[in-house]
Amino acid sequence: MIAEKRERGLVIIPTYDERENIQRVVRGIFDQALPLDILVVDDASPDGTASLVESMMTDEGRLHLLRRSGKMGLGSAYRDGMRWALAREYEYIFEMDADLSHDPKYLPSLLFELKEFDVVLGSRYVQGVNVVNWPLGRLLLSWFANLYSRVVTGLPVADSTSGFKGFRRRVLDKIDFERVRSDGYSFQIEMVFRAWKLGFRVKEISITFVERRSGISKMSKGVIWEAVWMVWYLRIMSMFRLL
Ligand SMILES: Nc1nc2c(ncn2[C@@H]2O[C@H](COP(=O)(O)OP(=O)(O)OP(=O)(O)O)[C@@H](O)[C@H]2O)c(=O)[nH]1
Ligand SMILES: [Mg+2]
Incomplete structure (x- = not known):
């Protein structure tokens, strides 16, 4: 019974004002069977995302909700979600956005690869560029951010900023994600970088990313600057083995 339970996975979805998207993404995930x-x-979404999730929970025992008191950022939401997962018997732990940019249809492949690898990334840039509905400027920013991150840190992945990924439990047990202070993109880069430095095996699979159609983006300039500095921090700290 316990062995069977340990083979379960958890998809963590941080939300801030995702009332228009959350039902579809939840259904899309459960449809994968x-x-x-x-x-x-x-994070106490003003649009009432949490109460909508609560109403869905009444007939879906596999759906859980962690309510936080206010907007504290994506990285902090993931840290709380990961702590929640580790306090329970989950073997596979996924990150996914609520805005339907990440199609649940890729979850079977991510899960399949996680049986063999320690970290699996849903990557937009392993086979050309797979992004739908992004203006050219946004695409260039993302593509160069990945190149920059790869050159500075040496992390050998094409899409280190991807927010669609899965970890084996042992990775989160070991990487001390509580020390990952950053939010946004640098949270994503830092998690993969730390896992890679610890010798965990990272695999990328190709996904197509579709820009959100409903709700508002929470991307900001601050998030970009954080990543610009963070990659140098990661490089220097790891050179001196201080990470
Ligand atoms: N709990 C929580 N969730 C957040 C916060 N900021 C963003 N999110 C969620 O994190 C996910 C990614 O946010 P997005 O606004 O899509 O950011 P992005 O994907 O970088 O930007 P876009 O491509 O423009 O959509 C979404 O599910 C958001 O609702 C936050 O402060 N707290
Ligand atoms: Mg998004």
């Missing part, structure tokens, strides 16, 4: 639960980490 995988042994996965979902944890929504909501």
Whole structure:
């Protein structure tokens, strides 16, 4: 019974004002018929995302909700979600956005690869560029951010900023994600970088990313600057083995 439970996975979805998207993404995940639960980490969204999730929970025991008192950022939401997962018997822990940019149809492949690898990334740039509905400027920013991150840190992945990924439990047990202070893109880069430095095996699979159609983006300039500095911090700290 316990062995069977340990094979379960959890998809963590941070939300801030995702009322228009959350039902579809939750349904899309459960439609994959995988042994996965979902944890929504909501930061008191003014649009009432949390109460909508609560109403869905009444007839779906695999859906869980972590309510936080206010907007504290994506990285902090993931840290709380990961702590929640580690306090329970989940073997596979996924990150996914609520805005339907990440299609649940890729979850079977991510889960499949996680049986062999320690970290699996849903990558936009392993086979050319797979992004739909981004203005050219946004695409260039993302593409160069990945190149920059790769050159500075040496991390050998094409899409280190991707927010669609999965970890084996042992990775989160070991990487001390509580020390990952950053939010946004640098949270994503830092998690993969730390896992890679610890010798965990990272695999990328190709996904197509579709820009959100509903709701508002929470991307900001601050998030970009954070990543610009963070990659140098990661490089220097790891050179002196201080990470
Ligand atoms: N709990 C929580 N969730 C957040 C916060 N900021 C963003 N999110 C969620 O994190 C996910 C990614 O946010 P997005 O606004 O899509 O950011 P992005 O994907 O970098 O930007 P876009 O491509 O423009 O959509 C979404 O599910 C958001 O609702 C936050 O402060 N707290
Ligand atoms: Mg998005």
